[in-house]
Amino acid sequence: MKPLRPSHPYLFLAPTLLVLGIFFIYPLLLALYRSFFAWDLLTEPVYVGGGHYEALWRSGELVETLGRTLGYSLVVVVWASALGLGFAVGLNREGAVYAFVRGAVFSAYIVSWVAVGLLWLWILDGDAGILAVGLKKLGLPTTAWLSNPDTALMTLAAVTVWKITGYAMVIFLAGLQDVPKSVLEAAALDGAGPWRRFWYVTWPLLRPTAAFVATTSLILSFQAFDIVRVMTQGGPVKATTIFVYAIYESVFMNLRVGRASALTVVFFALLLGLTALQLWAWRLGQREGTT
Amino acid sequence: MNRLSRRHLMVGLASASCGSRSLSPGEMSLWFTYGGRNRKVLLELVDQFHARQSKVKVHPTFQGDYFEGLVKLRTGLFVGSTPTVTHIIGEVVPYLAEAGVLSPLDELEAEVKADVDPALGQSGSFVGGDERPLYALPFNRSTPVAYFNRGLFSDAGLKPPTTWAEMRSVAKALTLRSGDRTERWGFECPIAWWFWVAMLGQAGGQVIEPDGRVSLGDEAGVEALHHWQTMIHADRSMKPPPGRDFNAWEATNSDFLAGRVAMIWTSTAFLSYLTDNASFDLGVAPLPKEKRFSVPTGGTFFVMPAGVTGAEREAGLAFLRFMISPEAANTWATNTGYMPISLAGRAKLRAEGFFDDHPNFAVTLDQLKYAQAWPWAPELFRVQREAVQPRLEQAVLEQKDGAAMLGEAKASLRAAGIATGAL
Amino acid sequence: MRRASLLSTVVLALAGLLWIGPYLWMVSTSFKSMQEIVAAPAVPVPSSLDPSAYAAVFEAVPVGRFFLNTLVMATAIALLQIALALPAGYALAKLRFAGKRWAFGLVLACLIIPPQVTFVPVFTMLGSAGLVNTMAALVLPFGVSAFGTFLVRQAMLSVPDEIIEAARLDGATELYIVYRVLGPIVQPTLAALFLFSFVYHYSDYFWPLMMTTDDRVRTLPLAVALLREQGTGARWNIIMAGNVILSLPTFAVFALTQRRILKAVTARALG
Numbered sequence: 001m002k003p004l005r006p007s008h009p010y011l012f013l014a015p016t017l018l019v020l021g022i023f024f025i026y027p028l029l030l031a032l033y034r035s036f037f038a039w040d041l042l043t044e045p046v047y048v049g050g051g052h053y054e055a056l057w058r059s060g061e062l063v064e065t066l067g068r069t070l071g072y073s074l075v076v077v078v079w080a081s082a083l084g085l086g087f088a089v090g091l092n093r094e095g096a097v098y099a100f101v102r103g104a105v106f107s108a109y110i111v112s113w114v115a116v117g118l119l120w121l122w123i124l125d126g127d128a129g130i131l132a133v134g135l136k137k138l139g140l141p142t143t144a145w146l147s148n149p150d151t152a153l154m155t156l157a158a159v160t161v162w163k164i165t166g167y168a169m170v171i172f173l174a175g176l177q178d179v180p181k182s183v184l185e186a187a188a189l190d191g192a193g194p195w196r197r198f199w200y201v202t203w204p205l206l207r208p209t210a211a212f213v214a215t216t217s218l219i220l221s222f223q224a225f226d227i228v229r230v231m232t233q234g235g236p237v238k239a240t241t242i243f244v245y246a247i248y249e250s251v252f253m254n255l256r257v258g259r260a261s262a263l264t265v266v267f268f269a270l271l272l273g274l275t276a277l278q279l280w281a282w283r284l285g286q287r288e289g290t291t
Numbered sequence: 292m293n294r295l296s297r298r299h300l301m302v303g304l305a306s307a308s309c310g311s312r313s314l315s316p317g318e319m320s321l322w323f324t325y326g327g328r329n330r331k332v333l334l335e336l337v338d339q340f341h342a343r344q345s346k347v348k349v350h351p352t353f354q355g356d357y358f359e360g361l362v363k364l365r366t367g368l369f370v371g372s373t374p375t376v377t378h379i380i381g382e383v384v385p386y387l388a389e390a391g392v393l394s395p396l397d398e399l400e401a402e403v404k405a406d407v408d409p410a411l412g413q414s415g416s417f418v419g420g421d422e423r424p425l426y427a428l429p430f431n432r433s434t435p436v437a438y439f440n441r442g443l444f445s446d447a448g449l450k451p452p453t454t455w456a457e458m459r460s461v462a463k464a465l466t467l468r469s470g471d472r473t474e475r476w477g478f479e480c481p482i483a484w485w486f487w488v489a490m491l492g493q494a495g496g497q498v499i500e501p502d503g504r505v506s507l508g509d510e511a512g513v514e515a516l517h518h519w520q521t522m523i524h525a526d527r528s529m530k531p532p533p534g535r536d537f538n539a540w541e542a543t544n545s546d547f548l549a550g551r552v553a554m555i556w557t558s559t560a561f562l563s564y565l566t567d568n569a570s571f572d573l574g575v576a577p578l579p580k581e582k583r584f585s586v587p588t589g590g591t592f593f594v595m596p597a598g599v600t601g602a603e604r605e606a607g608l609a610f611l612r613f614m615i616s617p618e619a620a621n622t623w624a625t626n627t628g629y630m631p632i633s634l635a636g637r638a639k640l641r642a643e644g645f646f647d648d649h650p651n652f653a654v655t656l657d658q659l660k661y662a663q664a665w666p667w668a669p670e671l672f673r674v675q676r677e678a679v680q681p682r683l684e685q686a687v688l689e690q691k692d693g694a695a696m697l698g699e700a701k702a703s704l705r706a707a708g709i710a711t712g713a714l
Numbered sequence: 715m716r717r718a719s720l721l722s723t724v725v726l727a728l729a730g731l732l733w734i735g736p737y738l739w740m741v742s743t744s745f746k747s748m749q750e751i752v753a754a755p756a757v758p759v760p761s762s763l764d765p766s767a768y769a770a771v772f773e774a775v776p777v778g779r780f781f782l783n784t785l786v787m788a789t790a791i792a793l794l795q796i797a798l799a800l801p802a803g804y805a806l807a808k809l810r811f812a813g814k815r816w817a818f819g820l821v822l823a824c825l826i827i828p829p830q831v832t833f834v835p836v837f838t839m840l841g842s843a844g845l846v847n848t849m850a851a852l853v854l855p856f857g858v859s860a861f862g863t864f865l866v867r868q869a870m871l872s873v874p875d876e877i878i879e880a881a882r883l884d885g886a887t888e889l890y891i892v893y894r895v896l897g898p899i900v901q902p903t904l905a906a907l908f909l910f911s912f913v914y915h916y917s918d919y920f921w922p923l924m925m926t927t928d929d930r931v932r933t934l935p936l937a938v939a940l941l942r943e944q945g946t947g948a949r950w951n952i953i954m955a956g957n958v959i960l961s962l963p964t965f966a967v968f969a970l971t972q973r974r975i976l977k978a979v980t981a982r983a984l985g
Contacts, residue, residue, distance in 0.1 A: 001808050001875055004888055009811035012801035012892070016821065016858050019798070022839075023855040024824040027832035041365040041834070042390045090726060097723055101730035103972070108733050110964040111740075112917030112935060115957035119736050125542075136472065147531065149688060162733070167910070174906060178872070212868060216825075216861060223828045226919070237684045248830045252358040254677050255365075257834070264831045271826045322927070326940045331774070352928045353940055359923060366834060367927070370841035374927070568748060 028268060035261035045258065052262035062266060068153055069222060069242040075157040076221040081213050083161065084168020089198065092176050109166035117230030120159045146232055149239040156227055156240055168213050175209030211282035215275060222271050243267045316602035319375035319610060321351040324360035328564065332626045340613045347606045368392050373596040375607040378430045380591050381416060381665060382672040388426045389669045394595040395424035398608055403428065407615055410659050411632045416588055417667045427592035428611055431560065431629040434586045434655050434662060435489050438547060438565060439554040441572035451576035455518055458579050462528035465553040477528035479546055480556040481539035482519065482687050484675045485589055489578055490515035492585025492663050499666040505674055505704055505711045507697050516686050516693035524690055531688060558589060559655040562628025566651070575651040577658045584661040590629060630655055670709050678704050744955035751950045767955035775937035777959065784916055784933040785963065787852045792911040795859040796904055803866030804892050808878065825860035833924045840925065851925040856915060862907045869903035870896060909971040913964050934960050
């Protein structure tokens with residue numbers, strides 16, 4: 001639509017862009033600047049040029065961190081979206097049981113990461129946790145999920161999926177409201193089974209919502225921090241040192257702000273690229289009606 | 292050094308322009324990084340301080356854990372808004388002192404010389420610590436000790452080990468297995484720098500040589516790693532705890548309390564906690580030797596940031612004077628398990644028969660004679676955090692070759708411009 | 715037909731238990747004694763309901779004040795975000811103007827930048843402005859929710875242009891249209907945004923920790939952190955009690971907003 005006054009769109013966006021500019025863009029640009037120095041917040045910064053980037057690349061740390069983060073994110077996005085969708089479709093009706101399950105699934109999302117992390121630390125303990133005890137009773141093999149470098153990252157991913165499925169579910173529930181019941185009923189009367197109804201009627205209308213969920217969970221999972229901090233502190237042997245935690249470690253533990261800044265710049269560029277890719281893949285632009 | 296001037300200028304300007312401090316004369320701020328029980332005892336001490344005098348008022352505030360507190364101190368220094376007093380871990384003291392951001396505490400030198408145990412104060416905790424201005428006062432000081440389940444040991448007719456060889460046999464004897472599941476482990480210890488330094492010392496080495504080169508103990512360092520590797524992978528009598536840093540320490544304690552492991556190494560700091568929560572007879576023993584007995588010290592020191600002057604400084608000094616006094620030092624130590632830093636206080640405890648009633652408390656003090664001083668090296672914490680700690684885990688958990696790992700650690704230090712000498 | 719629905723009910727109920735089970739276990743742990751926890755942490759039900767952990771929490775940390783701070787902060791953030799997202803979302807969804815793609819991209823890009831990256835410069839900025847230890851430091855940096863803007867834009871895309879045109883013809887100002895006409899129409903989205911924002915910021919630990927050096931505006935998650943002692947893990951029952959207390963208000967907010975979000979569900983389902 002045409003704005004009433006040409007200045008309107010800019011005025012409406014001004015507060016948003018102002019806040020973002022001060023609190024996000026400026027720090028990001030500052031990080032870009034600082035990434036060319038070695039600095040510990042205490043002594044004078046020392047110019048190192050592209051030294052940090054080079055070191056990150058040569059040591060393989062960049063690629064490794066990226067790999068871990070991508071692996072983690074992929075699992076989280078796919079599973080949380082799928083489960084969220086499943087729950088949303090299955091629970092989209094009246095009834096006490098349905099309300100209970102909706103609340104239950106969402107309750108995991110509400111509880112803080114610290115509580116969730118501590119809880120699962122206990123559940124997953126290789127010797128005394130409920131899960132190990134239960135599996136042993138069933139005669140199934142167990143392992144120390146969180147202290148085994150091979151399983152630690154995926155264990156964190158599983159806990160993350162458990163926590164954010166509720167978020168995906170709620171978004172999908174909202175999106176499902178756009179699906180007219182009359183069309184579904186008509187399809188049912190025509191003899192279409194639940195799968196066909198879903199695939200031909202529901203899914204096409206749900207695609208933008210799915211794109212939204214996928215994009216936002218990708219971004220949110222790339223920012224995972226609290227769960228690592230509470231459960232594994234980046235270990236064992238760096239197995240769970242994903243991007244934001246790597247930045248945190250650099251600043252807080254190794255006192256290397258310049259290096260953290262370099263990591264930040266790379267992280268931002270990568271995620272931006274990934275997001276753009278994802279949006280293009282979903283062809284989000286398609287949904288734009290009157291521009 | 293011109294690095295100092297910028298820092299001092301900023302801090303000076305900020306203090307002069309005030310606003311951020313807003314403390315009246317006689318008031319001071321204390322930043323601490325403890326939760327739980329330690330926090331409680333600290334706050335009680337602050338109350339005691341207020342009760343016995345009315346000139347100085349302390350405002351204690353929690354600032355997260357050690358690392359978060361350190362970052363906040365640094366950002367505080369950067370914006371010129373620092374606390375009057377805070378506490379930092381020993382490994383970081385030389386770093387901050389050399390960067391010029393700590394106030395020398397000359398006014399307290401007399402008291403410190405008179406009453407503070409040199410092994411725990413700056414003079415004995417750091418090589419050449421007494422040749423430098425007094426920057427740090429000991430607050431909570433600890434050494435690693437071995438805690439053991441007396442019941443399990445006596446049932447098996449065993450005594451706490453005094454050598455590495457005994458340690459291996461004892462741990463093996465106490466490990467119970469059923470099938471491929473371990474019901475009870477013989478030994479557990481966080482795979483942490485502190486314990487590795489202890490073993491390195493026991494194997495006869497030092498982390499940093501007197502001439503300043505970072506040797507990481509040379510062969511002793513490798514031997515230390517090998518000891519762990521053997522016990523975990525060959526003997527299968529040692530359980531490596533999950534998580535890192537404080538989670539690993541927590542897991543070690545929990546496992547021990549639940550009877551899942553017979554003997555652990557951890558800090559004397561947990562003595563009160565373990566005593567209170569153990570359902571069995573708790574024993575404490577010094578760490579065993581290989582070539583010699585050796586333990587590092589740990590815990591934090593009180594420091595005052597640079598730029599604290601005038602009435603605020605006086606208030607801070609008064610509080611610090613109180614904290615190193617015999618009564619306060621004893622209150623702290625007996626309620627937590629950290630060592631009493633005041634010699635007069637210790638004598639008083641001895642006279643009262645405290646150590647007879649609580650023999651476990653005496654063990655760590657006896658062990659002090661084997662305490663190794665830390666080098667006064669600004670890069671010490673980098674050696675710890677960046678070069679060594681990650682590689683300890685790799686070596687132990689992934690069974691990488693110890694010598695190769697330490698070689699890598701040294702290479703990374705050289706790349707950072709730190710001299711490591713041959714190899 | 716009936717068998718299928720019984721099976722699905724059972725499956726769903728089990729799923730529900732899987733999700734709420736750990737939380738229930740957290741509650742049960744908060745009522746156990748320390749010895750019980752150490753000896754048998756896996757037992758689901760406490761042998762007796764021991765409320766001393768809750769008393770200990772209130773005694774150890776100033777729950778009331780911190781809780782109020784948290785409530786004020788989270789509500790302020792959520793409301794501020796809604797206030798800013800409405801006009802921004804409207805512009806991005808409905809108005810034609812140059813630079814629209816860039817603006818949208820910029821907003822989305824900011825969603826990517828985590829607080830661990832921004833806190834040093836922001837702290838420095840706020841420090842110079844004397845805003846450290848104030849509510850402003852906790853609220854303003856989060857005044858914009860890129861996620862919320864995205865969400866509102868999405869919702870507004872579905873609103874027919876005719877409504878806006880009609881309101882314009884009636885002489886309504888654009889601001890009126892945004893807040894008084896479109897706002898109510900996208901209410902379920904705003905309720906969802908409020909819920910997510912509130913939940914997210916309510917349990918934030920990192921930002922309030924780094925932006926405050928004293929207790930004036932500190933929030934509940936920091937209080938709960940005080941219950942934890944490095945290394946000992948101290949008293950689990952108290953820590954869990956603290957976490958239960960921490961999460962209760964978010965459940966309340968969820969219960970309140972759920973009705974609004976699902977009002978739309980029932981309305982459409984029936985209509």
